[in-house]
Amino acid sequence: MLLFFKTLSLELNFLVRKVYIFAIFLVSIIYLNFGYNIMVIEGLRGINFLETITFFVMILTMGSMVLGILNATQEKRCNFEELSNVLPGFWRRHFAKIFSWSLISLIYSITVTIVLIYFFKKDNTGLEIFSLEIFLFNLLQLFIPMISFWIIGYSIEKMFKKTISWPLLISLWYFTLPFDNFLYFPVKMALNQYTENPDSGSFIHFGINTSFGCVSRKLWFLLFGIGLFILSLLFKNKNKIQKNFKSLSTIIILIFIFIFSFFLSLNSINFSSEELKLLHNYKDINLSQLLKKSNKTEPSGKVTSMEIELGKADNNKLNYKITMDIEKIIGNEIIFTLYRSLNVKNMKINNEQTQFIRKDDLLIINGIKSNNIKITFDVSGKLPNTIGEITQKTLLLTYDNAWYPILGNHQILIPINIGNYKVAYTNNQILSKYKYDLIIKSNRKDIITNLSDIKGISFKGKDYGPLIIQGKYNINNVNGLTFVAPVQLYNYYSEESSFFRKHLKTTLNTISSQYNIEIDTNIDKIFFVKLNNNGTDINSTFKRVHSNYFFDYYNLLNPDQSEKPRNYMNKQFNYTNIIATILWEKINKENHYIRGSFIHTLVELSENGDTNWLQHNLSNTKRNLKFNNLEKHLSDEDKKDLEELKKINLLQNQNEIKFASKNLLESWIMRNRSN
Amino acid sequence: MSLVIKNITKKYSKKKYALNSVNMEIPNGIYGLVGPNGAGKTTLMRILVGLIKPNEGEIFLNNQCMLKNIDYFRQKIGYLPQEFGCYKNLTVKECMNTIAILKGLNNKNKRLEQIDKILKEVNLSNESLKKVGNLSGGMRRRLGIAQTIIGNPLLIIVDEPTAGLDPEERIRFRGVIRKIATNRIILISTHIIEDVKNNCDGISLIKNGVIKQFNSFKEFEELSVGKVWQKTISEEEFELYENKYNILSSNTIDNKLVIRIYSDERISNAEIVKPSAEEGYLSWIKK
Numbered sequence: 001m002l003l004f005f006k007t008l009s010l011e012l013n014f015l016v017r018k019v020y021i022f023a024i025f026l027v028s029i030i031y032l033n034f035g036y037n038i039m040v041i042e043g044l045r046g047i048n049f050l051e052t053i054t055f056f057v058m059i060l061t062m063g064s065m066v067l068g069i070l071n072a073t074q075e076k077r078c079n080f081e082e083l084s085n086v087l088p089g090f091w092r093r094h095f096a097k098i099f100s101w102s103l104i105s106l107i108y109s110i111t112v113t114i115v116l117i118y119f120f121k122k123d124n125t126g127l128e129i130f131s132l133e134i135f136l137f138n139l140l141q142l143f144i145p146m147i148s149f150w151i152i153g154y155s156i157e158k159m160f161k162k163t164i165s166w167p168l169l170i171s172l173w174y175f176t177l178p179f180d181n182f183l184y185f186p187v188k189m190a191l192n193q194y195t196e197n198p199d200s201g202s203f204i205h206f207g208i209n210t211s212f213g214c215v216s217r218k219l220w221f222l223l224f225g226i227g228l229f230i231l232s233l234l235f236k237n238k239n240k241i242q243k244n245f246k247s248l249s250t251i252i253i254l255i256f257i258f259i260f261s262f263f264l265s266l267n268s269i270n271f272s273s274e275e276l277k278l279l280h281n282y283k284d285i286n287l288s289q290l291l292k293k294s295n296k297t298e299p300s301g302k303v304t305s306m307e308i309e310l311g312k313a314d315n316n317k318l319n320y321k322i323t324m325d326i327e328k329i330i331g332n333e334i335i336f337t338l339y340r341s342l343n344v345k346n347m348k349i350n351n352e353q354t355q356f357i358r359k360d361d362l363l364i365i366n367g368i369k370s371n372n373i374k375i376t377f378d379v380s381g382k383l384p385n386t387i388g389e390i391t392q393k394t395l396l397l398t399y400d401n402a403w404y405p406i407l408g409n410h411q412i413l414i415p416i417n418i419g420n421y422k423v424a425y426t427n428n429q430i431l432s433k434y435k436y437d438l439i440i441k442s443n444r445k446d447i448i449t450n451l452s453d454i455k456g457i458s459f460k461g462k463d464y465g466p467l468i469i470q471g472k473y474n475i476n477n478v479n480g481l482t483f484v485a486p487v488q489l490y491n492y493y494s495e496e497s498s499f500f501r502k503h504l505k506t507t508l509n510t511i512s513s514q515y516n517i518e519i520d521t522n523i524d525k526i527f528f529v530k531l532n533n534n535g536t537d538i539n540s541t542f543k544r545v546h547s548n549y550f551f552d553y554y555n556l557l558n559p560d561q562s563e564k565p566r567n568y569m570n571k572q573f574n575y576t577n578i579i580a581t582i583l584w585e586k587i588n589k590e591n592h593y594i595r596g597s598f599i600h601t602l603v604e605l606s607e608n609g610d611t612n613w614l615q616h617n618l619s620n621t622k623r624n625l626k627f628n629n630l631e632k633h634l635s636d637e638d639k640k641d642l643e644e645l646k647k648i649n650l651l652q653n654q655n656e657i658k659f660a661s662k663n664l665l666e667s668w669i670m671r672n673r674s675n
Numbered sequence: 676m677s678l679v680i681k682n683i684t685k686k687y688s689k690k691k692y693a694l695n696s697v698n699m700e701i702p703n704g705i706y707g708l709v710g711p712n713g714a715g716k717t718t719l720m721r722i723l724v725g726l727i728k729p730n731e732g733e734i735f736l737n738n739q740c741m742l743k744n745i746d747y748f749r750q751k752i753g754y755l756p757q758e759f760g761c762y763k764n765l766t767v768k769e770c771m772n773t774i775a776i777l778k779g780l781n782n783k784n785k786r787l788e789q790i791d792k793i794l795k796e797v798n799l800s801n802e803s804l805k806k807v808g809n810l811s812g813g814m815r816r817r818l819g820i821a822q823t824i825i826g827n828p829l830l831i832i833v834d835e836p837t838a839g840l841d842p843e844e845r846i847r848f849r850g851v852i853r854k855i856a857t858n859r860i861i862l863i864s865t866h867i868i869e870d871v872k873n874n875c876d877g878i879s880l881i882k883n884g885v886i887k888q889f890n891s892f893k894e895f896e897e898l899s900v901g902k903v904w905q906k907t908i909s910e911e912e913f914e915l916y917e918n919k920y921n922i923l924s925s926n927t928i929d930n931k932l933v934i935r936i937y938s939d940e941r942i943s944n945a946e947i948v949k950p951s952a953e954e955g956y957l958s959w960i961k962k
Contacts, residue, residue, distance in 0.1 A: 006776045017764055079760030083822070086724045088749045089777035 011100035068153025151225035205471035299408030399465025416596035485528035605661035609654030683732035707871030710881035753823030763808030813844030
């Protein structure tokens with residue numbers, strides 16, 4: 001080992017003398033500075049800048065390949081090889097060489113990390129707390145491609161004449177470009193993945209996210225480089241005595257590694273797409289059933305306390321144990337609503353195993369003998385993102401969605417028309433009318449709940465239901481308002497927390513008087529999260545659950561933070577967004593198709609009187625109803641609503657359109673009230 | 676100490692032999708392996724340093740089989756290839772240090788001490804801080820031989836050491852070889868007879884993969900005694916003699932051509948002469 005370190009220091013000594021290495025590195029750092037500070041393109045700050053680092057990686061891989069070529073050329077020229085091949089330290093020397101290159105590349109990656117953290121700190125992004133992640137990111141995105149190309153450049157240059165090696169290396173560099181749209185091939189090649197971007201997407205609440213696929217491909221590429229290096233040593237050196245059984249076995253093993261790891265790399269493409277997968281698997285949902293009027297009854301019983309223990313992170317799977325105390329049960333049946341993809345593994349009532357009937361989204365328990373019970377569920381499963389976000393590192397579970405057993409028989413999804421012959425589903429907000437005692441315990445670290453202003457793993461309090469968030473968020477109490485936002489955006493948004501509160505209150509009061517409805521204007525918490533509705537919600541940028549207000553930071557993202565939040569928000573987030581959301585709370589939407597499909601259009605009509613969008617929406621709906629054979633399932637109310645909308649579409653006068661639209665909206669609300 | 680080569684055969688194809696059942700026994704001292712280009716010298720050298728594996732045969736150094744444990748014996752062997760070079764931006768001392776580390780010399784003080792001693796031995800002490808790229812051909816050769824001595828090897832193998840050197844450097848180089856020859860075997864492969872004549876304790880001739888071993892240079896010289904003839908002829912006759920006999924050399928003296936011929940039979944009007952070493956060598960390879 002001592003000899004290895006001595007050889008390593010020798011190799012490092014050789015490298016340090018090569019001024020051009022440092023010139024390449026210095027130029028790349030200047031380029032980095034140029035990209036970040038001089039050539040500022042909107043949005044390329046913070047984590048977003050890291051994502052666009054691929055151009056930088058391209059330059060770096062080219063640079064390290066040139067270094068490998070220069071190393072090999074120098075060795076070819078100096079006639080040292082024949083002697084070194086018979087020296088006892090032959091293999092030691094060559095592996096020390098790889099180590100010395102790795103060390104230089106590592107130092108370089110650390111330098112880039114320091115430079116980036118300096119940029120982020122200077123920019124007041126708050127990202128410096130992710131220094132370790134940024135370093136790991138750099139290891140993956142800079143260090144491995146860099147060292148791999150260095151080794152490959154060296155090995156190929158060593159094995160072949162320049163006439164072969166240079167075209168080969170240029171082709172390799174080209175085919176491994178990080179952008180596959182540079183490559184015009186009918187079949188997507190896996191090769192380009194070796195210098196790919198990380199999978200952080202733009203969802204900055206993930207932090208800097210790298211997937212197994214990304215890591216495995218990078219390691220494969222490194223392995224490929226090392227394999228090529230060994231082959232070049234075995235074939236190119238004149239040390240033919242080493243082509244014995246051991247060498248042949250090595251070659252055979254290397255060939256096998258090449259073949260199998262290539263399949264691994266191809267396979268791992270599946271793992272590389274965003275961790276936040278769009279789970280739209282509604283195949284087992286019967287659309288016509290959702291439109292059928294059910295004999296709904298008021299929930300039997302009242303929840304007095306609930307304790308949830310969240311299981312450990314299990315990729316996109318949610319695991320938890322929940323215990324509820326329920327009182328005032330009438331009759332011997334009790335019903336809970338729990339989204340159908342969640343599996344109840346175990347259920348106990350008063351500590352006794354209990355049988356239940358699972359019917360779509362309902363859990364029906366018969367034979368209840370007492371008015372007051374303690375019921376325990378063990379639940380596990382995945383969820384579509386409209387119901388909740390569950391990943392290895394993040395959670396967004398709000399209590400208006402049936403990710404936990406909600407007492408009573410509720411419709412979870414409301415079908416809506418989204419055009420292109422498609423029916424989508426939006427979540428029906430299931431809101432409890434009373435608060436109860438809550439205990440939330442978590443085996444995941446640093447979660448945020450509606451029960452506290454700080455992150456933690458154990459919470460106790462009282463609210464309408466459990467609200468759990470996990471991710472790279474900051475939470476703080478700012479002037480009596482709990483404020484949550486991704487670390488990178490926290491300072492930007494929290495500066496104007498009082499503005500948000502005031503602005504929201506004014507808007508809510510305006511809506512209240514405009515539509516003559518009562519609105520709870522309490523604002524306790526503001527969350528800047530990723531709403532994950534994937535365009536299927538009534539509002540993709542805003543959501544309200546009692547006094548908790550959720551803004552979709554992704555849709556409101558002002559990446560370069562050049563404008564004050566209030567100005568930027570006004571541009572990106574209009575008044576109609578809030579109206580639609582608030583009215584949606586007040587509308588009876590269960591077993592309806594038309595209301596969900598038209599509420600946003602109708603709100604806009606009531607504000608601006610322009611029927612262009614209504615016309616488009618109507619013809620779309622007509623096609624959809626026919627295509628999905630839904631006409632016969634439409635309720636009388638739906639049919640009536642459709643007729644009203646058609647009438648509005650025929651109106652010419654803008655004021656009349658506004659008035660009629662508002663009237664129709666009010667009629668929806670009124671009916672709800674009367675219900 | 677001895678190096679014993681037993682029945683070494685190296686085939687390049689089924690019919691083409693690079694070495695055909697070579698047997699040699701080499702004692703301590705300097706030993707010359709002489710042969711024309713393509714005779715098999717370099718192949719034998721490469722087998723000895725473990726660069727090539729023979730098809731058959733065994734090699735023993737101090738009664739231990741080398742081929743079975745070549746990694747161990749690499750530490751006991753010094754090798755100077757025909758084309759020796761080192762990184763040009765290293766100094767002589769750094770180059771020696773690099774090779775010493777690759778040879779496994781761990782202790783820094785001992786290593787540097789040995790390097791200084793060796794450089795002194797090969798008259799390169801004054802050049803120790805000179806860059807390898809700035810050395811003359813002769814100096815580079817001496818650096819080459821210096822690196823072979825690192826680690827005090829039992830066997831030193833030197834391939835064509837004086838090729839391309841001027842006479843002065845060649846003489847100096849031979850002196851260096853003689854100086855380091857104590858208690859070890861130095862095997863020199865060459866086609867320059869002078870290198871062997873003035874330096875070697877033993878000699879082997881190699882031709883078409885076949886070896887003929889001589890215990891001394893005198894024995895080698897006697898190889899063609901009584902078979903070298905000298906005759907004075909006119910220039911016009913030269914072509915005739917060239918076609919008929921194996922002419923070893925020709926000189927013009929007083930407008931007459933004096934030729935020396937190798938022949939087992941008597942040549943009319945020719946006198947028998949004492950052959951030179953080169954003539955002995957030439958007569959053998961032209962056989």
